[in-house]
Amino acid sequence: MLRGKNRKNNGKLRNRSNDLLTVEWKNNQVVMIDQTKLPGKLVYVRYKKYEDVARAIERLIVRGAPAIGVAAAFGMSLAAISSKAKAPKALLRDLEIAYDRLKTTRPTAVNLVWALDQIMNVAASKNNVEEIKKSIILSSLKMATDDITTNKKLGMNGAEMIRSDEVILTHCNAGSLATVTYGTALGVLRAANDMGKKIRVIATETRPVMQGSRLTAFELDHYGIDFSLIPDTAVGHLMSKGIIDRVIVGADRILKTGHVYNKIGTYQIAALAKRHEIPFYVAAPNSTFDLTSNVNEVVIEERNKNELMKIGNKLLAPKGIKVFNPAFDVTPPELIAGIITEKGILRPPYEESIAKNF
């Protein structure tokens, strides 16, 4: 595992197989990379309380739909361990409190609720306190290892279609840092790179939180994949120049209709890709699908205006002004060429291919 110092040897050699481990269960604690400190510092934080995990999710110390799912599951493990309940019923009550707290941390990514529900189902199926606690920890650990396996399968599925010399644009961060490790959209790029295909990546900086500059650039640099960073304003320009061959992004929630919720800016990239006849792909594991909600029911999180107003302590805009800062947008299925999952690439019509996938 990467611990900062071994990232580069004398700034020259680089161990490309050194996986960034975003969230981990270690000695009954949750250990995670503090992503708010990247790219400046690779810092790991440790939590013993589920409340701290909840706050870490809210503050984007951990982010990315699959990663916050696993982080929340580990949060439930912490809640289980720290519960003083003597009877299953009392323990389940404690778990319900943790569940409710963790569930409200971020409203849009569906993996969060998916992971929390999995844990509660496991807990409800056991009959004594120790068994419940043990099963929760084992389930959350399995979720973490499953995430890695899933991403690697998904990566291979996506990488097969990529030709050598392609220039692929990605938005936000759907990489190791958005999952336990390996990544979804960046997992596809990594797998293609590992197959020896010479890809070039264009990473958008992804305002306002700059997951592109801070996280995707950090990862691609770390894994030795050729890339350039661009402002979000240059997407259309590059497409019009014929420079982009393909777009691959991650997802926070995919509906049964094929509507994709992802980082703000995704929809406009998809619309611009359509205009320039560039295939637009989404890479996400099955845990990102929400087969029950309809497109008007999903809450799009609005985040604090300071994300736009400030960088560090530097004020970027006049105090007291109005800001609109939605964290996500919706990309309709007609703009999507395919959805890459661990089971294969889903193609339109999505109502059919998604139903078949489950």
Add this chain to the structure above:
Amino acid sequence: MLRGKNRKNNGKLRNRSNDLLTVEWKNNQVVMIDQTKLPGKLVYVRYKKYEDVARAIERLIVRGAPAIGVAAAFGMSLAAISSKAKAPKALLRDLEIAYDRLKTTRPTAVNLVWALDQIMNVAASKNNVEEIKKSIILSSLKMATDDITTNKKLGMNGAEMIRSDEVILTHCNAGSLATVTYGTALGVLRAANDMGKKIRVIATETRPVMQGSRLTAFELDHYGIDFSLIPDTAVGHLMSKGIIDRVIVGADRILKTGHVYNKIGTYQIAALAKRHEIPFYVAAPNSTFDLTSNVNEVVIEERNKNELMKIGNKLLAPKGIKVFNPAFDVTPPELIAGIITEKGILRPPYEESIAKNF
């Protein structure tokens, strides 16, 4: 004229008619607002040498196509005053040196060359040193007052078509701070506001240099116009929600075919507007038209990667990575509903309406 302190009376009352004067000729010096200090501080800088004006243009202390045109003309006045030449020929040689230096500061905005050529033509038409110097100063002063008159006419022309309660999106800064004062795209919004039309403005922050957050937000706040700031990534999302009624942006160069060079991000906004059937307007004076170049001949300035990599001293992305940072893009005529000039609104087909305008 606004001098910082009188902007707000006790932070409550506000004199909305207080025009921001971006660039001014005063006591044989060029005085300009240092736009790199906004919105934090309203600071005025004074220059006695044309070289300092050239550097100010390069460093974006003054920016905006019409403003850099006038600034460059004032730079020529400084060159004329400081020349020790005794004969017209020697003076013209000194002026040529200043011309060449000022011309290379920014390659894309056409107003710069337009203004410099005007000054050189005036200089060449006079026969003695004192007359040349005097005529250059008078011409540059006339250029500055013409800019204001032009913008006010342009503003009225554009404002007439705006209905009350419209929500208008603008990109970058085409306001007072992009001109001597009043602005082009923002001049239209100001004129509409002054007519009592209740408009609401959506300002994109405009990465990487953030002219939207820093300058447009500052101006709209200063002039008391209702607005919200959004990240560049939220444009498509807002359009898909049906929130935007119209787009109005400025221009750095307009070709005889109607191709518009403007701040990076303009093209994708125009393409997204087309998709959502939102009329997209460009506001620019006649001095922004380049009737000789073709679309493939115009150089698009690429700026320093630090504009993306840093804010203040804070590093936003890992050191040493590749960055693509074009300052402008091209919007093709088929995406433009109209070009608002001081003579009226030009409509497609632009080859005809532009030719008729000159």
